[in-house]
Amino acid sequence: MASSNGSAGTLTQMLRMADDQALVDLLLNRPDLAFPPPTGLSDIASRATTRHSVAAAVDCLNAFELDMARRACGFPQGFAPEDLAATLGEGSSASPDDTASTDDIAAAVARLRKLALVWGGDGRLRPVRALVPVLWPGAADTGGVPTVLGPAPAPHPPTFPDAPRQFSGLVDKVAAGSAFEFVRRVDVLLEHCAVQPVRLRRDGVVASRQIREVGRLLDVPAAVATQHLQIAEAAGLLGVAATGSYEVLVPSADFEPWQDRSLAAQWATLAQAWRDNSAASGPAWLKQLSLTAFGDPRDGRALPVEAVRTWLAWQRPRHGTLIDRKTTSALNQATELGLLGLGAVASYAPFLDVAGLETHLPPRSDEVLLQADLTAVAPGPLAAAAARELGAIADIESRGGATVYRFSSTTLLRGAEQGWHPDAILAMLSARSRTPVPQPLVYLIRDLARANTPTEPRPERVVRVHGVARISAPDESAETRLDRAAAGATVATLRTTEDAGASDELLPARAPGQMERSPVDTLREAVETGEAVWISSADDEGRAIERTITAHSVDSGCLRGVEHRSDAPVDVPVRRITGAHILRRAT
Known part of the structure; x- marks a missing residue:
């Protein structure tokens, strides 16, 4: 995380010293920190040290970064990248042909700092307190983090030099044919739903009989028909309308504008919806990384499923079960969509290049x-x-x-x-x-x-998409996606909020009557810094109790630590704490 010169004494200080770009990157990599909207950088720091948020951030680490994070847990009082290098020792890598260098270790540490999993200055970084129970769940019962670890995993993702190669031009032609067929099937499906809406069960799920009918219409198996429905809904082209006592799937108001686009543009809408929004087909990161595993499309590298699993296992080692379960279906769907052809990735697939696909598709006709x-x-x-x-x-x-x-x-x-x-x-x-x-x-x-049939048009259908009754499909909700513009706006708001009180964080200890804005923020900061904290709380009869403690954790609504006067462990419900401040020596 880029920052100004100087060493940060707390995670909050490190965030305040970081530049705007670093904060935007933090929110993009850890979007849970942005919802609900934070009130200040201390709020961001407080959320970033909770066990749930730390676990979500750790899930995004690759195998080598995860290993460096596990080693960093053995230095609660601070470490430098050189300290992590020293723990590797002889045989520092499980892959003899890919041994970690000092640059690899520095890059991994920079990644941990970018994700706010470690904080401090370049010469003395400390892991956030919640990192230990996340990565070493039994450390408290076994005497702490092990000091001797095995060899580190390879610092770079696996490569597949012996994988068969396909001619890239032929890959594009085959994949484009699949893309064309997929767009046509979705178009047929939506036209069918316009005149014969697909009926939903009372629980909101499409009945098996309806799925089989859609499969016969599209000439695909029922499981593939279900995927077409899911992708069309994820693209905002299908919605739910109430008709009497039941609900049906009908095209949304976005269907006609989608029909007016070129075939390649139609495909790009569907492919992006599958990649980014279709949760039923697997998480977005798995689908994106699966396509990245094939490397440069110009190489025409055809990878088997096991090779892609190996790539994903290095990229997201904490998701092994999910990778084993979803990789095959993700690759099959990518082939159905025309992202893959002959087992290799198409040249237009990585960036959903409409112009690149357009050259391989037939022109439209208005004659029959x-x-x-x-x-x-x-x-x-x-x-x-x-x-x-x-x-x-x-x-x-x-x-x-x-x-x-x-x-x-x-x-x-x-x-x-x-x-x-x-x-x-x-x-x-x-x-x-x-x-x-x-x-x-x-x-x-x-x-x-x-027959004197009446020719009055049917009334317009009101479509409910994503649970909201409306004529047209809704815009993307900020609660489900954080883009760079939204992250930048959040950072700008935080900077404005911090301007008035940014200097408070660097002041020496406050008098007991001067309280922090949020006791929880102060308590979590005390956990991270290991400093003593004064708290005021209410007992069972409502009487005020003041004490000084060393905080060990703030989790599950409870502050746990050791009281200075009695040297005894204490558990204080956070809801009863009325004020807190860190006893920091004046400088």
């Missing part, structure tokens, strides 16, 4: 071939307007290289209910078809007119 068997054949992807018009008056019967639409009295009646007059249907088909409208289809449409 009408046939005497009451079908229309679209030889390629239809333009959005043509697809909407045909979808209103016909059902998709089959898909593949060409899409076949089937006309029937039921589908034409459905179009009439949406406002399509028979003359308008005939005019539209004449304009769209390369061949004359077949006579059987003309008779079927004229029968609709003779």
